[in-house]
Amino acid sequence: MLQSTQFKHIPPRLFERATAGTITHADALYLFNECEPLELFALADRLRRVTCGNRVTYVLNRNINFTNRCIGSCKFCAFREDDGYLLSTDEIMGKVREAVDIGVSEICIQGGLLEDAETEDYSTILHSIKSEFPHLHLHAYSPMEVSHLAANSRITIKRALLKLKECGLGSMPGTAAEILSKRVREEICPEKLSAREWIEVVETAHRTGIPTTATMMYGHIETVEERIEHLITIREIQKRTGGFTEFVPLPFLPGGNQLGERLCMENGFECINGTNDLKVHAIARIILHTHINNIQVSWVKLGVRLAQIALHCGASDLGGTLMEERISKSAGATSGEYLTPSQLNNIIRHTGRKPATRDTLYRTITPQFE
Ligand code: SF4
Numbered sequence: 001m002l003q004s005t006q007f008k009h010i011p012p013r014l015f016e017r018a019t020a021g022t023i024t025h026a027d028a029l030y031l032f033n034e035c036e037p038l039e040l041f042a043l044a045d046r047l048r049r050v051t052c053g054n055r056v057t058y059v060l061n062r063n064i065n066f067t068n069r070c071i072g073s074c075k076f077c078a079f080r081e082d083d084g085y086l087l088s089t090d091e092i093m094g095k096v097r098e099a100v101d102i103g104v105s106e107i108c109i110q111g112g113l114l115e116d117a118e119t120e121d122y123s124t125i126l127h128s129i130k131s132e133f134p135h136l137h138l139h140a141y142s143p144m145e146v147s148h149l150a151a152n153s154r155i156t157i158k159r160a161l162l163k164l165k166e167c168g169l170g171s172m173p174g175t176a177a178e179i180l181s182k183r184v185r186e187e188i189c190p191e192k193l194s195a196r197e198w199i200e201v202v203e204t205a206h207r208t209g210i211p212t213t214a215t216m217m218y219g220h221i222e223t224v225e226e227r228i229e230h231l232i233t234i235r236e237i238q239k240r241t242g243g244f245t246e247f248v249p250l251p252f253l254p255g256g257n258q259l260g261e262r263l264c265m266e267n268g269f270e271c272i273n274g275t276n277d278l279k280v281h282a283i284a285r286i287i288l289h290t291h292i293n294n295i296q297v298s299w300v301k302l303g304v305r306l307a308q309i310a311l312h313c314g315a316s317d318l319g320g321t322l323m324e325e326r327i328s329k330s331a332g333a334t335s336g337e338y339l340t341p342s343q344l345n346n347i348i349r350h351t352g353r354k355p356a357t358r359d360t361l362y363r364t365i366t367p368q369f370e
Contacts, residue, residue, distance in 0.1 A: 007043060009036045018043060019050075021290030028228045032283050037275060044282035044314030047289045052316040056348040057294070057358040057365060060341060061106035061139070061320035062099035065327060066092055066125065070112025072144075074189040076178075076220060078256035078331035080112050089128050096129050099323060100136070106320065106360045109140035110173060110327075119153040119160045123167040130168035137170040137360045143201035143212075144176035147193045157201055161208045171245065171360055172205055174213040179222045180230045187221060188259055199237060206243025211361055214244045214292070218280055219252040219273070220259060227280065231287040238291045245361055246294035246317060249280045251301050255332025274306050278313045285314030294362060300328045303335045304347055311351045317358075318344060341368070 004015035014030070017023045023031075031040050068084035070077075087095075096107055107129060114121075122145070126138050141149075141164065150160035161169075178185065180195040193201070205212050214234045218227055231247075238244050254260025285295045297315035299307040300322065307318065321344065325337045339347070341357065345368050348355040355368040 007039050009039050010043060015043075018047065018286050018289065021288075023287060025225075025228055025232060028231070028283055028287055029224065031286065032224050032228070032279055037279060040279060040282045040286075041313040044285040045312055047285055048295070048314050048316050051289070051293045054354050055356045055365070055367070056311055056316060056318055056351070056353045057356050057362070058318040058341075058344050058348075059106050059320040059358055059360055060102075060104045061108055061360075062095065062104050062323040063108045063110075063320075063325050064092055064095050065111055065324070066109060067111040067114060068326065068330075069114060071115050072113050072189075073191050075259040075262075076188055076217070076252060076257050076331075078253070078260075079327045084112070086114070089125060092125060093128060093132070095324070096133065096136070100133055102323075104136070104321070104323075106137045106139050108173065108320070109138065110142055110145065110175065113145065113148045117149060117152060119149045119155065119163050122149055123163055126164060126168040138168050139171045139173060139360050140164075140169055142173055142175040143198050143205075144193050146172070146201055146205075147197060157204050158208060161205055161210060165208060165210055169210060172202075172210055172212040174202060174215050174244070174248075175250075177215050177230070178217045179226050180233050181222065181226045184220075184222050184226060195233075199233070202243070203237060203241055206237075206241035211243050211245050213246050213248055213296075214238075215248045215250050216280075216284075217250045217252055219276065220263065228283070228287070231284055235288055235291050238288075244292050246296050247284050247288055247292050248296040248298060248319075249277075249284055250298060251277055251280075253301065253328060253331035253333055256330055260331070274309075277302055277306060278310055281310045282314045298328075299339065299347075300325050300333050300335050300337070304339075308347060308351050311348070311353065318348065 004012040014027045067086040068079050068081050070080035150157045216230050294317050295315045296317040297307045297310040323338045345355040356365050358365045
């Protein structure tokens, strides 16, 4: 049983609100800025244990970034290239077949924004995969991509989502959230969909029966207050729709992009701050407690060693096997693009926890005994 007396620096009332899933903005600010970090981590770890027990989950999946051409202009992006690649449906199917051969249950598809892409084009990709492999779960297209497709096709977000669902879309990545703040978005991605539009796409998806993940890209120009506001916004959406399956903190990677170059040149910008990474995972667990059960740590972005520590600071899921990951790699991530199930199992066991595979929606969780 959780007891507030085990935490010297956490007032009993705040502790009660944390265990009830009702901590306030001021509580979170205190925990992040003033509380002893080890107590913050311990509280997040306790809440994780109450919700997820001793297991650490991951999904057998393959990422396919089908194009890096994009008409967007996000300043943190190292992925887009004007003369980049665009995979044909045959090439995509080749990658899907390779993934099926090693037993994946999920294909994750995302790409840049093609100038003339319409809902029909993206539906065709889904339909081709589902026709050959009906058992695969398709986790595809960010709220930004859906918004772009709907506008190009001159249809509502809801109609675009229904069409994608009809062709096999099972769930969506909640990327493109970055920080849900007007101030931050105007500076780092002024042409991207607004915070209000991101929320609209996500809530419409949830109400259309398409679950999504939720993300936050942190560690650039945002303040701690803005991070907390972002997390509370996610919590409020979840109260309204119940459609988020997990929350994934994504550290900003400064390599090869305009924002990274600018920040690295400015005095005081610290790209590497592992304590900060751990605090973000911990505060996410605490703010979202009782609302979103699964907090994912990205081994691609944090590296395997720091990801293992994050599993002691509130995280309960290690993401997926991936097989291929171009977006983080182009921004300087060096942790590789593929971990086998056996490697993931060992990484998890070394933390003293029990590995388990899951499906995308966490409906089936299978302990790994090998
Ligand atoms: S982050 Fe996405 S939308 Fe923005 S420029 Fe990069 S690929 Fe385009």
